[in-house]
Amino acid sequence: MLIAFNKPFNVLCQFTDRSQPPRATLAGFGLPPGVYAAGRLDYDSEGLLLLTDDGGLAHRLTDPRHKQPKTYWVQVEGDADESKLQQLREGVLLNDGLTLPAQVERLDPAPALWPRDPPVRFRKTVPDAWLAITISEGRNRQVRRMTAAVGLPTLRLVRVAMGPHRLGELQPGQWQRLR
Structure with missing residues (x-):
């Protein structure tokens, strides 16, 4: 499964945050269970974030050798x-x-x-x-x-x-x- 998500400004590219006070995470957007971010987008950046449940696909999308x-x-x-x-x-x-x-x-x-x-x-x-x-x-x-x-x-x-x-x-x- 591959998901395109428009990550809002000031949202972490992970599902949990242990900082105090906690910051907004991907958990608040109703994403399907079992997916994780393929790559990162900084907390203060916005836009396209790909999520997948396929480790091989995540590797192909993010490994620098593939030059995506x-x-x-x-x-x-x-x-x-x-x-x-x-x-x-x-x-x-x-x-x-x-x-x-x-x-x-x-x-x-x-x-x-x-x-x-x-x-x-x-x-x-x-x-x-x-x-x-x-x-x-x-x-x-x-x-x-x-x-x-x-x-x-x-x-x-x-x-x-x-x-x-x-x-x-x-x-x-x-x-x-x-x-």
């Missing part, structure tokens, strides 16, 4: 000029090494997304931009670290695709079985 592309819509702070986008396209040096080149394009107009609670901070004097970034690695907080490294801190990050699977019209907290 993951696409994110990323709202960044600052002027996303062509030189900064080119740096992302060529690979960015992070503290854990050089990233593989990313596919990057500017999204203009901004994508039509659900409102986030709490909303992203807005500053009249600082421009922002939306980018579509596709990577085939899965380092910890990689997209956020890449954009920060080129001077474009991430304000909002939404995963919209993972391999051939797309978020589609799912709203936050909604899920559907995939074929």
Whole structure:
């Protein structure tokens, strides 16, 4: 079984949380029993999370050797000029090494997304931009670290695709079985 889930902002990609106070988890969304997340999506990120009850499938979806592309819509702070986008396209040096080149394009107009609670901070004097970034690695907080490294801190990050699977019209907290 394979499930596409639109993970809301500030929800953990696990079914339990022992922290105090406890944070929201996947347990609150009526997902089928026996599934678990195939990969991770950070607590402060949103969008497509795949869940499965098939360990082999989870491995194929998440193992870096399979190079499954993951696409994110990323709202960044600052002027996303062509030189900064080119740096992302060529690979960015992070503290854990050089990233593989990313596919990057500017999204203009901004994508039509659900409102986030709490909303992203807005500053009249600082421009922002939306980018579509596709990577085939899965380092910890990689997209956020890449954009920060080129001077474009991430304000909002939404995963919209993972391999051939797309978020589609799912709203936050909604899920559907995939074929």
